[in-house]
Amino acid sequence: MVAHMLNILFLLFLPFLMLGVMSRIKALAGGRKGPPLLQPFFDMLKLLRKGAVVSRVTSWVFTVAPSLALAATLTALLLAPGVGRAQVISFDGDIVLCLYLLGLAKFFQLISALDTGSAFEGMGAGREALFSVIVEPSLFLFAGTLALVSGATSFGALFTLAQSGAWPAVAATTGTLLFFLLMLTEGCRIPVDDPNTHLELTMIHEVMILDNAGPDLAFLQYAAALKMYLFALLTAALVLPVDLSPLPAAFALPAVALLCAALAGIVESLVARFRISHVPQFLFLTVALALIALAASVYFRGGVA
Amino acid sequence: MNRLLLKDRAAIPFDDLPTVSYEAVGDIVAGSLFGGLRLVTLFGVPEERDIVRLVALFADDAQGTLAVTGVRTSRGATLPSLTPALPAFHLFERQLWEEFGIVPAGHPWLKPVRYPHDAHTPRRIEEGYPYFSMEGEETHEVAVGPVHAGVIEPGHFRFLCDGERVNHLEIQLGYQHRGVEKLFRNGPLASKSTLAESVSGDAAVAHATAHAGLVEALGDTVIPDRAGLLRAIGLELERAGIHLGDLSALCNDIGYLPGTQMFAVMRTDIINTSLALCGCRFGRGLITPGGVNYDIDDRKKDRIARTVIRIRDNAGLLAAAVFDDQSVLARFEKTGTVDTDTARAIGLVGPAGRASGLACDIRLTHPTDAYARHRFTKRPLRNGDGRVAVSGDVYARAFIRHQEIQDSLRYVLELLGHLAVAKDGIAAPVAPPRPGMIAFSLTEGWRGETLHAAVTGGEGETRRYHIKDASFHNWFGLALAVRDNGVSDFPLCNKSFNLSYCGFDL
Numbered sequence: 001m002v003a004h005m006l007n008i009l010f011l012l013f014l015p016f017l018m019l020g021v022m023s024r025i026k027a028l029a030g031g032r033k034g035p036p037l038l039q040p041f042f043d044m045l046k047l048l049r050k051g052a053v054v055s056r057v058t059s060w061v062f063t064v065a066p067s068l069a070l071a072a073t074l075t076a077l078l079l080a081p082g083v084g085r086a087q088v089i090s091f092d093g094d095i096v097l098c099l100y101l102l103g104l105a106k107f108f109q110l111i112s113a114l115d116t117g118s119a120f121e122g123m124g125a126g127r128e129a130l131f132s133v134i135v136e137p138s139l140f141l142f143a144g145t146l147a148l149v150s151g152a153t154s155f156g157a158l159f160t161l162a163q164s165g166a167w168p169a170v171a172a173t174t175g176t177l178l179f180f181l182l183m184l185t186e187g188c189r190i191p192v193d194d195p196n197t198h199l200e201l202t203m204i205h206e207v208m209i210l211d212n213a214g215p216d217l218a219f220l221q222y223a224a225a226l227k228m229y230l231f232a233l234l235t236a237a238l239v240l241p242v243d244l245s246p247l248p249a250a251f252a253l254p255a256v257a258l259l260c261a262a263l264a265g266i267v268e269s270l271v272a273r274f275r276i277s278h279v280p281q282f283l284f285l286t287v288a289l290a291l292i293a294l295a296a297s298v299y300f301r302g303g304v305a
Numbered sequence: 306m307n308r309l310l311l312k313d314r315a316a317i318p319f320d321d322l323p324t325v326s327y328e329a330v331g332d333i334v335a336g337s338l339f340g341g342l343r344l345v346t347l348f349g350v351p352e353e354r355d356i357v358r359l360v361a362l363f364a365d366d367a368q369g370t371l372a373v374t375g376v377r378t379s380r381g382a383t384l385p386s387l388t389p390a391l392p393a394f395h396l397f398e399r400q401l402w403e404e405f406g407i408v409p410a411g412h413p414w415l416k417p418v419r420y421p422h423d424a425h426t427p428r429r430i431e432e433g434y435p436y437f438s439m440e441g442e443e444t445h446e447v448a449v450g451p452v453h454a455g456v457i458e459p460g461h462f463r464f465l466c467d468g469e470r471v472n473h474l475e476i477q478l479g480y481q482h483r484g485v486e487k488l489f490r491n492g493p494l495a496s497k498s499t500l501a502e503s504v505s506g507d508a509a510v511a512h513a514t515a516h517a518g519l520v521e522a523l524g525d526t527v528i529p530d531r532a533g534l535l536r537a538i539g540l541e542l543e544r545a546g547i548h549l550g551d552l553s554a555l556c557n558d559i560g561y562l563p564g565t566q567m568f569a570v571m572r573t574d575i576i577n578t579s580l581a582l583c584g585c586r587f588g589r590g591l592i593t594p595g596g597v598n599y600d601i602d603d604r605k606k607d608r609i610a611r612t613v614i615r616i617r618d619n620a621g622l623l624a625a626a627v628f629d630d631q632s633v634l635a636r637f638e639k640t641g642t643v644d645t646d647t648a649r650a651i652g653l654v655g656p657a658g659r660a661s662g663l664a665c666d667i668r669l670t671h672p673t674d675a676y677a678r679h680r681f682t683k684r685p686l687r688n689g690d691g692r693v694a695v696s697g698d699v700y701a702r703a704f705i706r707h708q709e710i711q712d713s714l715r716y717v718l719e720l721l722g723h724l725a726v727a728k729d730g731i732a733a734p735v736a737p738p739r740p741g742m743i744a745f746s747l748t749e750g751w752r753g754e755t756l757h758a759a760v761t762g763g764e765g766e767t768r769r770y771h772i773k774d775a776s777f778h779n780w781f782g783l784a785l786a787v788r789d790n791g792v793s794d795f796p797l798c799n800k801s802f803n804l805s806y807c808g809f810d811l
Binding site: 030031032123126190191197198199200268273274276277278 | 446447448449454468469556565566567630635636794795
């Protein structure tokens with residue numbers, strides 16, 4: 001029960017704190033002080049108090065998409081392994097629901113961007129769709145490999161079972177890398193996307209929410225931050241020891257999440273963004289990582305457990 | 306006589322202007338006469354009744370001379386367009402059509418330059434602008450502007466795309482009807498320094514220098530050496546400041562944080578040096594016809610020298626790191642390429658032209674004042690491959706900024722040294738413009754060749770004032786640069802040129 005409450009509490013603050021840590025690290029690297037760590041949270045509170053202007057050319061899709069995207073992402077997060085790999089909601093096959101909920105959120109964001117009829121948003125949606133086509137199979141492939149090895153189809157059990165021996169070492173390495181790359185991609189960070197750019201022609205995620213304002217914008221920003229948090233959760237579930245007692249586990253989870261954010265901040269401080277035409281090549285790396293994990297499972301475990 | 310040879314900042318009696326046929330103007334550029342000169346500008350001077358005298362100015366960069374010739378025509382006349390053979394005439398012919406209704410027959414792209422339609426047959430509403438369009442299953446158009454997301458000037462960019470690839474970019478400017486050239490005609494020309502500084506605010510020193518040079522040519526005034534030195538210091542500081550700012554912005558456009566932050570810090574130091582020089586970070590108020598408004602004492606001189614040395618060294622180190630970073634090179638190289646032949650054909654000038662391999666630099670080819678007395682030299686920097694970057698891509702246009710920062714700051718230090726012996730005052734009295742003259746003044750601003758020209762009337766009043774900012778034809782270079790590039794690379798290409806909207810929308 002305590003674990004569930006902690007999970008929900010983390011859900012409310014950690015995604016924003018991750019964004020805050022990233023921007024703090026970038027600020028320090030650039031010789032600036034940077035905004036408060038919880039500034040992204042304050043920004044959301046500010047947006048929630050604001051009104052919204054809705055374009056006359058949009059349909060009901062544009063109106064419901066932000067709420068739907070946030071609801072779907074939040075539900076997906078409730079299915080994800082949290083403190084001590086405890087899920088708020090769990091059942092056999094929850095992993096499939098979780099990934100499809102993310103897909104549902106993305107689908108509505110895409111058609112909502114197209115719904116505005118803006119050339120910019122259409123381009124952004126096109127890019128997002130293309131990248132998803134590459135990223136989603138790698139995530140499914142990796143989750144499928146874990147399921148194959150552990151014989152479980154629920155997130156908590158999936159990660160608990162695959163923890164000792166040579167294969168888990170490969171899985172932990174490839175998985176951590178995979179989740180980190182996915183966090184950068186889905187979180188729209190450098191080198192895939194640039195969250196700070198003001199140039200519509202180069203944007204991906206930012207341009208898709210260009211027409212959203214007020215609470216709708218807050219919902220979409222929160223959903224984006226939650227997605228990053230999800231990949232931090234999966235990383236934590238992969239690398240944290242199984243036999244962690246509840247108290248250290250409660251601290252270890254935020255530590256892993258903030259470490260992921262710090263790493264992303266360091267990446268953003270050091271490298272330039274890719275040319276958009278080169279991003280798919282980079283994303284195929286995630287597929288390669290998932291394939292390595294699968295091949296290693298066959299090699300070390302003889303395939304199906 | 307087909308053309309008249311001039312030295313720089315020269316004034317000649319307007320009546321001495323040769324009269325040739327319009328085709329002969331094309332022959333001068335095409336090379337069938339005099340071995341091919343570069344077209345600097347072509348503009349019309351309205352005369353009594355419907356007569357229009359066209360004035361064409363050419364530069365011979367190898368000889369360091371200018372040549373001028375004239376064409377007698379009238380409003381509404383039809384001339385054979387030279388653009389199909391000589392693309393450098395493209396915008397000038399459109400301008401003549403717009404201003405005087407002179408139709409360049411056979412012009413492939415006859416569209417307005419600065420007005421909703423053509424000023425000759427004015428329409429109130431902007432309608433029926435003949436945009437290019439493209440048909441196809443997977444083609445789409447992306448329209449950007451004229452109102453942009455940032456606080457910048459208005460300009461409409463229309464991309465004809467095939468997926469992410471740009472087939473063609475149409476740039477439509479002319480949203481600000483500033484009437485700058487007309488304003489120069491009100492009152493004495495020598496009092497228009499402030500107006501000249503406002504032609505394009507980021508090149509205030511360049512335009513003020515060009516204007517002052519024009520007034521001096523018309524009045525046959527020679528400025529003191531010390532004034533020339535201070536002008537050149539102001540001009541080079543402006544150049545270094547803008548280049549540092551642009552390198553920062555280029556890094557920002559690719560999300561490269563170290564470059565973004567540190568070049569911006571250095572830019573601040575340089576423009577603060579301009580502040581120490583004349584009380585304005587953008588160099589306003591420094592230049593006046595006859596000389597400069599502010600002198601510097603030895604203490605200030607030493608302070609400026611210390612800052613300049615520090616920034617020169619730091620910018621060199623930082624640039625070496627930036628141009629060695631793989632993630633940066635991956636974005637800069639082979640993006641937005643303008644090859645040498647294209648650059649020469651459309652008449653690219655300034656750093657953009659030099660990045661494409663053209664040897665155009667007024668400071669070297671047509672030096673005036675300090676640049677003539679204290680030779681400006683370049684020390685070509687080698688890039689990672691050991692070659693001088695003339696590839697015409699974003700990389701070359703960025704690298705040339707780095708190169709010019711080093712050259713400019715080194716030259717500033719040399720000029721500061723010369724100040725010790727140049728004690729001949731900071732301004733000479735300016736004689737009023739002589740009547741019935743035409744004069745030209747060329748300055749190498751940070752953006753490139755900056756031309757001011759004037760025709761005086763019977764009482765020495767300004768009859769016609771003409772400005773050509775480097776942006777005028779370089780905008781077309783940008784349109785060609787983005788062809789076959791990703792649409793998402795447009796901002797990067799745009800920033801590598803960093804052209805002026807107001808320098809175009811005169």
